[in-house]
Amino acid sequence: xxxxxxxxxxxxxxxxxxxxxxxxxxxxxxxxxxxxxxxxxxxxxxxxxxxxxxxxxxxxxxxxxxxxxxxxxxxxxxxxxxxxxxxxxxxxxxxxxxxxxxxxxxxxxxxxxxxxxxxxxxxxxxxxxxxxxxxxxxxxxxxxxxxxxxxxxxxxxxxxxxxxxxxxxxxxxxxxxxxxxxxxxxxxxxxxxxxxxxxxxxxxxxxxxxxxxxxxxxxxxxxxxxxxxxxxxxxxxxxxxxxxxxxxxxxxxxxxxxxxxxxxxxxxxxxxxxxxxxxxxxxxxxxxxxxxxxxxxxxxxxxxxxxxxxxxxxxxxxxxxxxxxxxxxxxxxxxxxxxxxxxxxxxxxxxxxxxxxxxxxxxxxxxxxxxxxxxxxxxxxxxxxxxxxxxxxxxxxxxxxxxxxxxxxxxxxxxxxxxxxxxxxxxxxxxxxxxxxxxxxxxxxxxxxxxxxxxxxxxxxxxxxxxxxxxxxxxxxxxxxxxxxxxxxxxxxxxxxxxxxxxxxxxxxxxxxxxxxxxxxxxxxxxxxxxxxxxxxxxxxxxxxxxxxxxxxxxxxxxxxxxxxxxxxxxxxxxxxxxxxxxxxxxxxxx
Amino acid sequence: xxxxxxxxxxxxxxxxxxxxxxxxxxxxxxxxxxxxxxxxxxxxxxxxxxxxxxxxxxxxxxxxxxxxxxxxxxxxxxxxxxxxxxxxxxxxxxxxxxxxxxxxxxxxxxxxxxxxxxxxxxxxxxxxxxxxxxxxxxxxxxxxxxxxxxxxxxxxxxxxxxxxxxxxxxxxxxxxxxxxxxxxxxxxxxxxxxxxxxxxxxxxxxxxxxxxxxxxxxxxxxxxxxxxxxxxxxxxxxxxxxxxxxxxxxxxxxxxxxxxxxxxxxxxxxxxxxxxxxxxxxxxxxxxxxxxxxxxxxxxxxxxxxxxxxxxxxxxxxxxxxxxxxxxxxxxxxxxx
Numbered sequence: 001x002x003x004x005x006x007x008x009x010x011x012x013x014x015x016x017x018x019x020x021x022x023x024x025x026x027x028x029x030x031x032x033x034x035x036x037x038x039x040x041x042x043x044x045x046x047x048x049x050x051x052x053x054x055x056x057x058x059x060x061x062x063x064x065x066x067x068x069x070x071x072x073x074x075x076x077x078x079x080x081x082x083x084x085x086x087x088x089x090x091x092x093x094x095x096x097x098x099x100x101x102x103x104x105x106x107x108x109x110x111x112x113x114x115x116x117x118x119x120x121x122x123x124x125x126x127x128x129x130x131x132x133x134x135x136x137x138x139x140x141x142x143x144x145x146x147x148x149x150x151x152x153x154x155x156x157x158x159x160x161x162x163x164x165x166x167x168x169x170x171x172x173x174x175x176x177x178x179x180x181x182x183x184x185x186x187x188x189x190x191x192x193x194x195x196x197x198x199x200x201x202x203x204x205x206x207x208x209x210x211x212x213x214x215x216x217x218x219x220x221x222x223x224x225x226x227x228x229x230x231x232x233x234x235x236x237x238x239x240x241x242x243x244x245x246x247x248x249x250x251x252x253x254x255x256x257x258x259x260x261x262x263x264x265x266x267x268x269x270x271x272x273x274x275x276x277x278x279x280x281x282x283x284x285x286x287x288x289x290x291x292x293x294x295x296x297x298x299x300x301x302x303x304x305x306x307x308x309x310x311x312x313x314x315x316x317x318x319x320x321x322x323x324x325x326x327x328x329x330x331x332x333x334x335x336x337x338x339x340x341x342x343x344x345x346x347x348x349x350x351x352x353x354x355x356x357x358x359x360x361x362x363x364x365x366x367x368x369x370x371x372x373x374x375x376x377x378x379x380x381x382x383x384x385x386x387x388x389x390x391x392x393x394x395x396x397x398x399x400x401x402x403x404x405x406x407x408x409x410x411x412x413x414x415x416x417x418x419x420x421x422x423x424x425x426x427x428x429x430x431x432x433x434x435x436x437x438x439x440x441x442x443x444x445x446x447x448x449x450x451x452x453x454x455x456x457x458x459x460x461x462x463x464x465x466x467x468x469x470x471x472x473x474x475x476x477x478x479x480x481x482x483x484x485x486x487x488x489x490x491x492x493x494x495x496x497x498x499x500x501x502x503x504x505x506x507x508x509x510x511x512x513x514x515x516x517x518x519x520x521x522x523x524x525x526x527x528x529x530x531x532x533x534x535x536x537x538x539x540x541x542x543x544x545x546x547x548x549x550x551x552x553x554x555x556x557x558x559x560x561x562x563x564x565x566x567x568x569x570x571x572x573x574x575x576x577x578x579x580x581x582x583x584x585x586x587x588x589x590x591x
Numbered sequence: 592x593x594x595x596x597x598x599x600x601x602x603x604x605x606x607x608x609x610x611x612x613x614x615x616x617x618x619x620x621x622x623x624x625x626x627x628x629x630x631x632x633x634x635x636x637x638x639x640x641x642x643x644x645x646x647x648x649x650x651x652x653x654x655x656x657x658x659x660x661x662x663x664x665x666x667x668x669x670x671x672x673x674x675x676x677x678x679x680x681x682x683x684x685x686x687x688x689x690x691x692x693x694x695x696x697x698x699x700x701x702x703x704x705x706x707x708x709x710x711x712x713x714x715x716x717x718x719x720x721x722x723x724x725x726x727x728x729x730x731x732x733x734x735x736x737x738x739x740x741x742x743x744x745x746x747x748x749x750x751x752x753x754x755x756x757x758x759x760x761x762x763x764x765x766x767x768x769x770x771x772x773x774x775x776x777x778x779x780x781x782x783x784x785x786x787x788x789x790x791x792x793x794x795x796x797x798x799x800x801x802x803x804x805x806x807x808x809x810x811x812x813x814x815x816x817x818x819x820x821x822x823x824x825x826x827x828x829x830x831x832x833x834x835x836x837x838x839x840x841x842x843x844x845x846x847x848x849x850x851x852x853x854x855x856x857x858x859x860x861x862x863x864x865x866x867x868x869x870x871x872x873x874x875x876x877x878x879x880x881x882x883x884x885x886x887x888x889x890x891x892x893x894x895x896x897x898x899x900x901x902x903x904x905x906x907x908x909x910x911x912x913x914x915x916x917x918x919x920x921x922x923x924x925x926x927x928x
Contacts, residue, residue, distance in 0.1 A: 321888040325892075450671055
């Protein structure tokens, strides 16, 4: 999932984004001024028997209007469930508007996000080798127009997720088109005019249950089913480009008006039956979501701590300029939310072949300086990283260190490693790129260049005007051809390394910008999903450590945390560690 | 206004020419060129003189930027930020805004990057004036040449040049700059002279959208001048067109050209800052606009950081503008206040 925010600038990164889980560490646990983020281990929790209605939030009150600010980010261009893969869009739509087969519920005790059923009666039943998953749709779930939601409509939604041509921003490109039947061949109901979607065979409907058929083993289908793309779409939805302008609601709220890049207004959906929904609430009367607001203006509204700011919340703050003020004004109403996001630097495996040089780069990268220049707060919004997998991911060894202790900026050690590889200081040349229109990226670039030069490298930085991830993925780009180091920020889509290690380290993957290719690793990546479910987390954890120890192909720069301010009349506030957004499902307005 | 001014200048110049041609004895009534008359008026305008002093001061700062930095012991070199900043908020550990004056960094240091503000200010002044001067020279040369040609040659040449003048006037400047700058920059982004190229690209963009007003002004002047007796005489005598343009017409256009130059300079200084704020222009270079862009986040936490470049731009632009007005008034007594 994409987190489209200027903060993507860190290290010239295209922040991809996540939807996965991690943590808790919401405001309830962290006292104000505490700069540590809680990380919940063992997060792969599921509760297949959870039933609606959702447990009441303590002290919850009904009524009122909640305003959500989304500063410096245009938000989703449409609300089509099959075209969403961004933190802002998915977190709001999945919590308020659109239901899917499964969903997450925040456990108030631990702050964990627990996978619970949504439209389905349970979390699905796989066959023995996870190549077919069967879900049964609950009775009594209705569209906003009062018509019942049928299994066939869910099947249509799933078939639509295959249509990456019409839904280029959707999550389907990563998972539907990888794991579902005829992945890469079947183009979806709009693009494939010859095969009717009902004859595709990737999803079969029988009464009120449906079965999804895979092209390869897919043990994480229950997690993937929490995406709104794995939910219903009316059979008469019309052309692909139309439905997203005003999709029919199944959740507790429906659309009153939607003005892309400006505003989305949601009002109560009377047809939503709380008895069918184990996680969502319908406390507020109305939601106003304002996109692409000015960061500084939003900060002033939130900091005014009165009037409009009271019933508002925001997706981000200007960390570097206003963090102190937010801490003193809002206290624990400034939610500190960890995420399952890691920022990487990726030395080109085909050009920088010596592991000592790759490690020298890791010791020559000025971590704290780069974070400061990017407007981040070291050890608060950016924490040092030890391996590829982010904290809280099932199977991760939190204490593992490649060299025994945390790699930090150490120019002497970098020079020593370069010497070991046979290079004098100033001899080894690095070619990197930075996103020029963003002043934060420029400032970060200068710090990194300075740091690496002091560590004995000769650094050339090329300015680019396109999104870095576009340049890095384009084999014919003239800048990309010259680079021997690239960057990416990656967030998991659910708390499994399946959404993390293969896309970044498997041979031939788009985001494998470092061009890493080792047969032993590829074999293991193929093998793990077919292992017994309970052994998979540790197998991924071991692979993570093995990759770091034997190859050190990528440099994990940081794990990323986010801050969400909540107005003083917002109740039930917490962070959603699953998607690294505010947890919208439990919010209410106090009188 | 400029027609009057030109007429006056032309008459005086023509008289002067007549006087010297007819071999009248010198003395008695001293002949003064319109330029001399205007400069005399300008010298008596104390506001203009103050503004001139300020502009000269800024020019000296720009010229001697390296020396000034050396005297104060500061530089624009990147330093690793983490040892100079408070990690919690990215603000300087020493000096403003939270601590007292820091003698090592008289203007303070920048949040996030710990760059020295004084060095950036001094070099930012240099960049602003360089850009403004170069853009003024380029746009004036283009504008004057095209204006002279269009006005004097007339006919098809005039039509073509006027068409392009109108065409360029219809293109919205900001939009064109937003579109053009990234395209041109992308073309050269692997060059080792990237920063120089970026400088000239900015100069080109600024001047390509400014020459039209000068061209129109000059064309209008020439249209009235070319029917004058001294030009007619030169034609009858068989002077080559080039000579008529540069020897007969151009001297009579000094006034309007000086006025337009003096008003172009402040326009370019503020345009450079404005474009930098929009993310086009000299990204990554030391410039006031870039600092204002970065400092706008700090308007209340670290106001000094924003005020320094802002005052630089405001004072320089104001001084240049007032000076420009005074120059215009000096050349055209009818608009004197």
